[in-house]
Amino acid sequence: MFSERVMKLLNEQITKEFFSAYLYLHFANYYEEQGLKGFSNWFTVQAQEERDHALLFIKYMQNNDIKVTFEAIGKPDTELKEHIDALKAALVHEQYVTASIHSIYEAAYENKDFRTMQFLDWFVKEQAEEETNASDNIKKMELFGSESRSLYMLDQELGTRVYTAPSLVL
Numbered sequence: 001m002f003s004e005r006v007m008k009l010l011n012e013q014i015t016k017e018f019f020s021a022y023l024y025l026h027f028a029n030y031y032e033e034q035g036l037k038g039f040s041n042w043f044t045v046q047a048q049e050e051r052d053h054a055l056l057f058i059k060y061m062q063n064n065d066i067k068v069t070f071e072a073i074g075k076p077d078t079e080l081k082e083h084i085d086a087l088k089a090a091l092v093h094e095q096y097v098t099a100s101i102h103s104i105y106e107a108a109y110e111n112k113d114f115r116t117m118q119f120l121d122w123f124v125k126e127q128a129e130e131e132t133n134a135s136d137n138i139k140k141m142e143l144f145g146s147e148s149r150s151l152y153m154l155d156q157e158l159g160t161r162v163y164t165a166p167s168l169v170l
């Protein structure tokens with residue numbers, strides 16, 4: 001039922017999601033160092049979501065007797081010089097993850113693997129949200145980031161984000 005290619009791509013996605021978590025912790029740590037604890041909170045919550053995504057891929061594979069192999073997670077080395085840099089890098093990264101999800105979907109579609117397509121539907125929608133959030137953050141920083149009082153208020157706003165478990169349950 002599952003093609004070799006789909007199984008390989010699913011396994012690779014686990015690593016990509018864990019890398020996303022690691023990358024966002026790198027961003028959170030940068031903002032923490034800059035005294036922007038709200039931004040740090042936002043990316044820490046985002047990292048938790050990315051870990052959840054990885055766990056969902058693992059669970060889906062386990063439920064379907066697809067072998068899981070844990071690969072090495074890369075070093076996040078995005079250079080951060082200005083406050084907006086991490087926000088821009090996050091959007092580029094989410095666009096990369098979207099393309100990755102879509103490529104699994106394409107492989108599943110070609111194999112008439114309807115089960116994997118249905119599993120991925122949630123992620124297709126989730127990626128649209130991730131890109132919107134990342135884009136909104138850039139716009140807000142462009143509008144308010146250059147003035148210290150409005151940057152403070154933006155930091156307060158991002159500090160209110162709380163973690164919620166994913167709506168997809170396997």
Ligand code: MG
Binds near residue numbers: 017020053097
């Ligand atoms: Mg993700």
